Amino acid sequence: MITVETDATFPKLILDRARFQPDGIAIREKDLGIWQSWSWSQAKDEIRYLACGLASEGLSQGMNLAIVGDNRPRLYWAMAAAQSLGAVPVPIYQDAIADEVAYILDNAEIGFAIVENQEQVDKLLEITSQVKTLNKIYYDDPRGLKNYREDQLSSYDKLRQVGIEYNQRNPTFFLESVKSGKSSTTSIILYTSGTTGKPKGVCLSHQAWIRAAKVDVEFDELKSSDSILSYLPMAWVGDHLFSFAQSIVAGFTVNCPESSDTVMADLREIGPTYYFAPPRVFEDLLTRVMIRMEDASQLKKKLFSWGLKVAKKSGVDIMDKKPVSLKNKILYETANIMVFRPLLNVLGLSRVRVAYTAGAAIGPDLFEFYRSIGVNLKQLYGQTETAAHVCRQSDGDVRNDTVGKPMTGVEIKVGGDGEILVKSESMLNEYYKLPNETQSSLTSEGFFKTGDAGFIDSQGHLKIIDRSKDIGRLTDGAMFSPQFLENKLKFFSYIKEAVCFGDKREKVCAFINIDLEAVGNWAEKQGLAYAGYIELTGKREVYSLIGDCVAKVNKELAQDSELANSQISRFLILHKELDADDNELTRTKKVRRKFVEDKYSPLVQAMFKGLDMCEITTSVKFEDGRTGEISANVFIQNTARNAFESTS
Amino acid sequence: MTENILNVNKVSLSFGGVAALKNVSFQVEEHKILAIIGPNGAGKSSLLNVVNGVYKPQKGQVIFKGKTWKNVVPYEAARSGIARTFQNIALFKGMSVLDNILTGRNLKMRAGLLSQAIYLGKCQREETNHRKAVEQIIDFLQIQHIRKTPVGRLPYGLQKRVELARALAAEPELLLLDEPMAGMNVEEKEDMSRFILDVNEEYGTSVILIEHDMGVVMDISDKVVVLDYGKKIGEGTPEEIRNNQEVIDAYLGVAR
Structure with missing residues (x-):
């Protein structure tokens, strides 16, 4: 040793x-x-x-x-x-x-x-x-x-x-x-x-x-x-x-x-x-599986959807070693042999003992999907400044809405404005040649300011809500957390990226980026002809497809009194994919919210003004460094709001 | 001055009464890229077929590496160092990319039928070497991700790349490319141009290329030959061709 x-x-x-x-x-x-x-x-x-x-x-x-x-x-x-x-x-x-x-x-x-x-x-x-x-x-x-x-x-x-x-x-x-x-x-x-x-x-x-x-x-x-x-x-x-x-x-x-x-x-x-990937990779994997399943034979489709049902029922409990009835155990084992093991083998995950996801919040459904089919997927929390070493979920104590407990030697507290503060032995020496920035990133007691808003729950798990500077309020005072809504939208395989707007506004509107592979495949099935990404984004049929996804999110939001007001009332499908080369995303594929809002401000205004269509021209940077322009007519669609209905 | 790898000397070819090529001459310098352009039916593909021995010209000679072609048949041309790709993709659709490229090594295989069947010693080593050569080409053309995919399942642009790979597997000194970029989108054309240049640069292979996309032709070729109704109507650097009035009239169209 x-x-x-x-x-x-x-x-x-x-x-x-x-x-x-x-x-x-x-x-x-x-x-x-x-x-x-x-x-x-x-x-x-x-x-x-x-x-x-x-x-x-x-x-x-x-x-x-x-x-x-x-x-x-x-x-x-x-x-x-x-x-x-x-x-x-x-x-x-x-x-x-x-x-x-x-x-x-x-x-x-x-x-x-x-x-x-x-x-x-x-x-x-x-x-x-x-x-x-x-x-x-x-x-x-x-x-x-x-x-x-x-x-x-x-x-x-x-x-x-x-x-x-x-x-x-x-x-x-x-x-x-x-x-x-x-x-x-x-x-x-x-x-x-x-x-x-x-x-x-x-x-x-x-x-x-x-x-x-x-x-x-x-x-x-x-x-x-x-x-x-x-x-x-x-x-x-x-x-x-x-x-x-x-x-x-x-x-x-x-x-x-x-x-x-x-x-x-x-x-x-x-x-x-041992496997590590940001949520995006897990999303892509699932999207691919779903696309391939759509092309599979009837028998395989039936078997797959049965397997998913079984997994949903008891998969997570079995992973967490919680008591499960004998019947469910037998059902799960059968599905394991017939569906999950072969699936994991195709994905290359069959030997995975521990898998982690980090870098962004992961959709709860996505997270539970992997856990339920037998991948010991856990979340970790950290940032570059803390060597990605703050919280990890331990085996058997995994929840989809928290990122686990602090690691040994890491001290966490919540600042006055809900910001999470971290102190450990694994923190940055400094920002290179930026002494002022270094100083302002730390509190007087030496805690690093993460910029994330969250809280520690009664069991000591850390729960992240959003980037603290992104959390806002609608004009009626209801809390608005863009990332929360976006993550919900992004769980649909058709939606690759979403940007929600609502801070200091009376309702929530959203930009949607479709997933070319998933929507393209769907369009082929529908016999829908399209020449490229831009044309696909403008199709009425695609709008109604995405509209259904948004409606489902709204329905879920309506069940929570705090979030019922955050229902997405209008959305549009962007004519181009958000791209790091255009500064719209960071290199780790996070949305630069402010930049996107400014760049597409005519679209944002059109959405809130209640227009049905807006013309926009945007510059794009090609991979070889040249720039070009694309213009398109972007439609805006309304979605139905659901009245708040208490489920309790 | 560099040497000419290929001399085409006053070649005429006719099919019955149709004269496909009339007294055409041109040279390909070593390590250079020559483009042949011209309207449909100008005789471009016939010319390639003369070069690699598919057609025998009634008049004129083809001199490759200083040797005059006499009654050459395609496999001899291939053996002496000429490989080609085709206008319509001619791959084995049901076979994997790897196997398709391995067929390009056919001429280099020395082991006999019996020893291949037994697969011992020399034969085994030979196969390893062939596989290595093929893997280097796969790496070179960046098609690792489709190594095991059956060719029939690939998009058109990638099939074209596989065809180029198979031609390269024969380690040619002269590569004949018949419309390698037909039907491709801009990005695929850029990739293909890049690969042709890389092949030329890295392996020093001379290239004859038939292509309709003027942008590509002007970008990557060292010399251009223009054919019209079987006659050579122009020859020179891309710049010269662009300013040649006869070529403009014949190929790019006359404005009236």
Whole structure:
């Protein structure tokens, strides 16, 4: 067993892994159709060569190293290699556009960058004029880069070779450098996307991560035999905690998919035992299942819907090990063999022992669906600034409306305005180069202000309501929580995204983004012809389909006296998908509410004025960075309000 | 000066009374992309068919890598380094993408029927190597996600990409692409253009390309040959062709 010493850093822990568990698989990657593995001792060597290579090229303590790309072993090693030298890795979202990248590179004074492929190289070369400090770019995949002549460019392979030679000349350099690492220094800077303003670099230390990961590992009894699929952006706090910190602390295997398009197939091949995904991924999975079931034979459809009924009745209780009647037990086991196990096998979740969701609120129905078919799905709560380490639900104590109890060593309290305040050993050192922001993010007692509104219930579970600044009131005084309504809408597979408006207004209106795959499939079934997304969004039939979904949400809302006023009285289907490239979403796919409201203000006004249609022209940014304009006539539809009916 | 990988010398081809090609000459330089354009029925596909030995011209010669084609049949052309894709997709619809691309390795397979049946030693190693070559192409063209999908289930644009992959599997020195972008949407065309350029750059493959989309032709080709009613009416860089009055009249239409 590896004990974590007091001055532990990730590179030191990796050395320990390589010493005590040399043949354990540290990381896998599917390449040329085959899963290639690296043991901990091989991974250590790779990190060593890379660190030596970077050192000989001039990366040293106190400097930052940018890392851009999909989840690749070499990029994870790059993080550890930078840390070995006392430098700080700065992962950047691989789909960020050049401007965003330029801002981060400039802010972090990046001199060296390790990137995945030509796409990222092009992006960085485009901004070299803006980022004066950047003087070396190393690429992993040489495809398409043969004829690039830029001086800054070099390949990872060359860097590795340089490192091997440097290591031969200075055989003690690497170990000494690792040994001098300090646990309290910044181990990584994660730039938060932020729903407002420019991104901020959150500096977190080795000890913050290691302590958080240690508690997590004990909490869920993670072992070195566990494995995880790493497909979420490396710049996201969740991926760093699960695929880097926890993997090193627990010694489990990280699996990198072949490409972002093959994640589903890779998931099935790997069959991870530990799984982590934001609600969106679980939604997509369910949408796919539903679409495929619609194409299935009658027999299979019947069997599936029977299975779902059985699951709904007793699935969650069985998962929570609560008493269930013998009849229901037998029914569930039958459905398990005939429906759930095969379904989980197709999804690649059959070996999952513990699964987590975080990053946004998850729809209760969605959450219970997975739990009822046998996935031990739980929620966790945290933010980048707290190393995603605040609350977790423990086995058998899972509820769909709370995010669990505080982890060991985490102190939570609710501030005067209902804001949740957190204090733990796993908090940010600072916002990079923003001392004022750092100071204002903390209370005088050192609690971090999360910006989330919520409360702690009688059993000690934390319940999140919304972002505190988003919660408003309708003109009649009723509480209006946009996220709550949006989550309800988003549970319908046809609805991909929703934005509700209602603060300081007399009624609630909503923007809807349809899910192209689900609605497209539905339209095909209906014999509805359409040429593309815009045309589909304008179809009367689609409006009535979405109208039914909204009506169902309204009916549910009507049963709650506090929420009955929040019923959605009008909605429209947006003619374009909200997109992070257009600044409408953050890189973690959260709606930038204010921005969307401003950008589409003619539509918002039209909805509240009672117009039936509105013409709008919006600019869009294509993936290659060009901009264009699309215009459309957007219809607005009314929905019936239900009178409040008490169910009690 | 770079060498010519292909010389087409005063080629004439007729079917009975119909003259498909009249005295056509052009050269393909090594590592370059040549586009052939022209209105429907101009003889573009016939020209490709002459190059890879499907049709035998009545007059003129085809010289490939310094050797004059004499009574060449398509499989010999393929063996000496010419691969092609077709205007109408000609893949095995029921087979997986992987298997389809493996068929492109057929000419490179050395093991006999018997040893393949027994599957031992050399044969096994050979198959591993072929699979590796195919996987590299799959990686190159970014079609990992459809590796095991039957080709018939794929959208049109991806089928075209698979066809390109199969042609690449033969490791050609000259690649003939017959309307690789017909019927594609803008995004698919951009992807395909990118891949053709990458193939040209990475493997150094020379390319002859028939294409109707002028934007694509102007963007990716080093040289353009224009055919009209079997005659060559223009040749030059994209820029020259764009300003060639005869070409504009014949192909882009005359405004009256």
